[in-house]
Amino acid sequence: MILPESIQSLINSLERLPGIGPKSASRLAFFLLRAPDEVAQDLSMALANLKANTALCQECFNIMEAGRERCEICESQSRDSSLICVVEEALDVLALERTGGYQGKYHVLQGVLSPIEGIGPDDLKIKPLFERVGRGGVSEIILATNPSMEGDATALYLRQHLEPLGVRVTRLARGLPVGGDLEYADQNTLLRALSGRQEMG
């Protein structure tokens, strides 16, 4: 059976999204076909408006509403601007904000260093970070890039360039995930948890 052109093109578009394979794509397409008209229409509108209405904060490069220069976090007076948490992408800011346990500012690199993919320091928002630190008032940089090979390499690169500027540089702790199960932890995580063991507080 050849599917109607409009369904096939929806399936094709959905398949390009991460984590959605051919089967999920057709299931989603047929769900949208059966669902009330507004479900597909709302989604269509949201997609059409997505980029027009968003911009990057010119200070921390987090995503924000278009039409302003700095994001809410950068403009907030109640947050500690001597503390900058460096993350790979806007989603990481979201994750950290959800914890409710961080009251400093952020800096979103918009990626990680990756020689294989040809992504060097100039392709990321690294220079603006150095400039922020250079302007003074920053006492600590928390490197919160992912605990992956690229994330570690990026953190290392940043430490080498930030420490000479006289700022304290820290990295998020590694160890067993809370609620995790020791026997299912991978070797590296377990080694890190061992070497980073702490006195019980």
Next chain:
Amino acid sequence: MILPESIQSLINSLERLPGIGPKSASRLAFFLLRAPDEVAQDLSMALANLKANTALCQECFNIMEAGRERCEICESQSRDSSLICVVEEALDVLALERTGGYQGKYHVLQGVLSPIEGIGPDDLKIKPLFERVGRGGVSEIILATNPSMEGDATALYLRQHLEPLGVRVTRLARGLPVGGDLEYADQNTLLRALSGRQEMG
């Protein structure tokens, strides 16, 4: 952090899709934000055009291109019109067509009987099926509703009403899935596989 309105509304729309939770929804939204403009635009267009360009075949109620009366399968001269395979939804037609092993026609019920959800025979394309059979020329009806409680109940209902019309009524075989593992099969499947055991051909 409050997300920009346009991203939040995209996340909300995505969350309404089956199998997409809050985390996948935000991951997809941020992927679309980073991806080339045309990815979100293509998807937006495909969604907007979805319903306008599709219609139901007036014979078998499968989905088809708008602007014609009967679908390609119903109009095909090379397919056996004495054989009708009854399925729940258009996706099932797709799955059966992919096997390449069926050369008859279809009938798409557009759902299953479900007293709990208040779906009775009049809410499905059951009457048109009886009419198709009543017009003659049909020798066998293959009931291919899902092997679920509702699918079985629907099949039972159809059998009771189709057999008096003098047509052979069959149901798709149950048993162990090909490539499956006996020890992981659930009790009911195993019981069915036992009671439906066959001579080795």
